[in-house]
Amino acid sequence: MTQQFGGLTAVSDFNVRLKNNRIAGLIGPNGAGKTTVFNLVSGFYQPTRGTISVCGKPTAGLKPHKVTALGVARTFQNIRLWNQMSVLDNIKVAQHGWLDYGFFQSVMRTRAYRDCEERIDREAKDLLEIFELENYANDYPTNLPYGLQRKLEIVRALSEKPKLLLLDEPAAGLNSKDMRELIRLVRWINETYDLCIWIIDHHMDVMMELCSEIKVIDFGQTIAEGTPDEVRNDPAVITAYLGDDNI
Amino acid sequence: MLRKYSVQLILIALGGIITYIAYQELVSLYILTVLMFMGVNIILSSSLNLVNGYMGEFSCGHAGFMCVGAYVSSVLGVLLFTKDKIFGAPLLNPDLAVYLFPVIIIIGGIAAALFGLLVALPSYKTRGDYLAIITLAANYIIISLIQNMDIIGGSRGFMGMKKVISNMEDVVYLPWMVIWVFVFTVGSIWILRRYVSSVFGKGVSAICQDEVAAEIMSVNTNKIKTITFMLSSGLAGIAGGLFAYIVGYVNPGSFNILKSTEALVMVYLGGMASLSGSVLSAILFTILLELLRPLQIIKWVVIPLILIVLMQFRPEGIMGNRELSDIFPKLKRFYRFK
Numbered sequence A: 001m002t003q004q005f006g007g008l009t010a011v012s013d014f015n016v017r018l019k020n021n022r023i024a025g026l027i028g029p030n031g032a033g034k035t036t037v038f039n040l041v042s043g044f045y046q047p048t049r050g051t052i053s054v055c056g057k058p059t060a061g062l063k064p065h066k067v068t069a070l071g072v073a074r075t076f077q078n079i080r081l082w083n084q085m086s087v088l089d090n091i092k093v094a095q096h097g098w099l100d101y102g103f104f105q106s107v108m109r110t111r112a113y114r115d116c117e118e119r120i121d122r123e124a125k126d127l128l129e130i131f132e133l134e135n136y137a138n139d140y141p142t143n144l145p146y147g148l149q150r151k152l153e154i155v156r157a158l159s160e161k162p163k164l165l166l167l168d169e170p171a172a173g174l175n176s177k178d179m180r181e182l183i184r185l186v187r188w189i190n191e192t193y194d195l196c197i198w199i200i201d202h203h204m205d206v207m208m209e210l211c212s213e214i215k216v217i218d219f220g221q222t223i224a225e226g227t228p229d230e231v232r233n234d235p236a237v238i239t240a241y242l243g244d245d246n247i
Numbered sequence B: 001m002l003r004k005y006s007v008q009l010i011l012i013a014l015g016g017i018i019t020y021i022a023y024q025e026l027v028s029l030y031i032l033t034v035l036m037f038m039g040v041n042i043i044l045s046s047s048l049n050l051v052n053g054y055m056g057e058f059s060c061g062h063a064g065f066m067c068v069g070a071y072v073s074s075v076l077g078v079l080l081f082t083k084d085k086i087f088g089a090p091l092l093n094p095d096l097a098v099y100l101f102p103v104i105i106i107i108g109g110i111a112a113a114l115f116g117l118l119v120a121l122p123s124y125k126t127r128g129d130y131l132a133i134i135t136l137a138a139n140y141i142i143i144s145l146i147q148n149m150d151i152i153g154g155s156r157g158f159m160g161m162k163k164v165i166s167n168m169e170d171v172v173y174l175p176w177m178v179i180w181v182f183v184f185t186v187g188s189i190w191i192l193r194r195y196v197s198s199v200f201g202k203g204v205s206a207i208c209q210d211e212v213a214a215e216i217m218s219v220n221t222n223k224i225k226t227i228t229f230m231l232s233s234g235l236a237g238i239a240g241g242l243f244a245y246i247v248g249y250v251n252p253g254s255f256n257i258l259k260s261t262e263a264l265v266m267v268y269l270g271g272m273a274s275l276s277g278s279v280l281s282a283i284l285f286t287i288l289l290e291l292l293r294p295l296q297i298i299k300w301v302v303i304p305l306i307l308i309v310l311m312q313f314r315p316e317g318i319m320g321n322r323e324l325s326d327i328f329p330k331l332k333r334f335y336r337f338k
């Protein structure tokens, strides 16, 4: 697929096939077009050329909330939680695509409404408990430590039962302890849930430990792909990153 | 048990008391009218708060939708139930007015909700200042349309609604307007409260706080915006219909930007995203307006001044994002309003 913004080609002829139960990585220098790839996959942009399918279903022309309902959930490079809503509500509102009721039923408080709200409440609380966030259920996200905000955003995405989970720089801004925690978390999610994870990050040690395959892009072009070791020793990658002290 | 129904009981008692007072004419007509205006203002401010407070858009054309409701239910009532110079003989038996009055008010609300699309559809692509200008334009479009419709009086206005009410009183003698204003006010708050406290309705706050995140997190933002704008303008239409029947006369001039500003003042006075704040501020504001009435046009110096002072010293309004039960958590033990 290709994405152009005016004259700028942010992503050019990008091609990927993600496998279930695997963790894939996407790296590249700043401005390479990594986030744009995620924006394309999550339906935020429509590709200028090319197609995207989720489990065989094409996403062309679908609004982002529909793409999410098909099974793509994501986090953002800059945390985008709803900060004036409790942690629990952050999870609950993310279930919008799976509500069994609409406006009139919400006003009439029908059986369907009550069953659905109860189910969502229970599932959201269970999820917070699994990820040890239950003590923060009624807090606002901004009152959580930074590492837990990152975690909450991942949990919120996971609550949508995705088949593909996109993590955009989940380690950005984390200290080394939180980073170990993150690696454990992502690995645990990968082993526990039946899904495919795709990560963008600059921290090579994180990527080395987690990913089974990595793609490298620069100026929208795919310049290398392979296992973490192959990629690390690829001369094209070294050139692209030259001067970047993240590596 | 008592906790579950306490609010319902209090409301029924309150409604009963007000009806009784009106029926026995224990207070003057003037006080009754002010009480009814309070109801209208409560509907106006809480419905505007849905858009400006909960959804974070800035609508400054609320009176336009009120105007649609006022005219639709007035014309419908006069057309159906009274003998009119222009419309001729009543289309239905005037005695039916007593049953169909709420239906007429609701039809006015539905018409206003449809006009809400004038703002809802552009809101898919536009937000903030630009959408605010669109709401202003909607207000003007509606008023100008009516000013140019000579059959319903144009800018001279439209009357005859008092006759509908007296028809109703002829069938069963009750203070009908007082009753219906009370019922619709409580009904509006109840609908709004249920909407914004459901997971579905919290999508409105999600849009306010981060629209991109909302859409990506499976919230159908266009649908929620449509419902929210239509609900808000529909309730304004109901307030308009009631207003028309209380006063007995409407003209497009009374729904101009000044009236929209009144609604805005009430929302900001009460506090964003707080229904109890909007109710409280509507009550205070109605009283204030009456106290300032001797000042006549000067009151439009005093009221904006109050707003400036408020923005300086308490920009979040009386309640600001909180409900009564958040300020007095103990209240939760006594009531549950859902």
Ligand SMILES: Nc1ncnc2c1ncn2[C@@H]1O[C@H](COP(=O)(O)OP(=O)(O)O)[C@@H](O)[C@H]1O
Binding pocket: A005, A008, A010, A028, A029, A030, A031, A032, A033, A034, A035, A036, A037
């Ligand atoms: N909506 C947009 N409009 C125009 N240019 C954009 C837009 N989004 C991203 N870009 C540009 O595309 C390029 C790739 O950006 P991005 O995908 O965010 O890079 P990164 O790899 O750092 O995540 C950058 O040059 C950026 O300025």
Ligand SMILES: [Mg+2]
Binding pocket: A034, A035, A036, A077
């Ligand atoms: Mg990026």
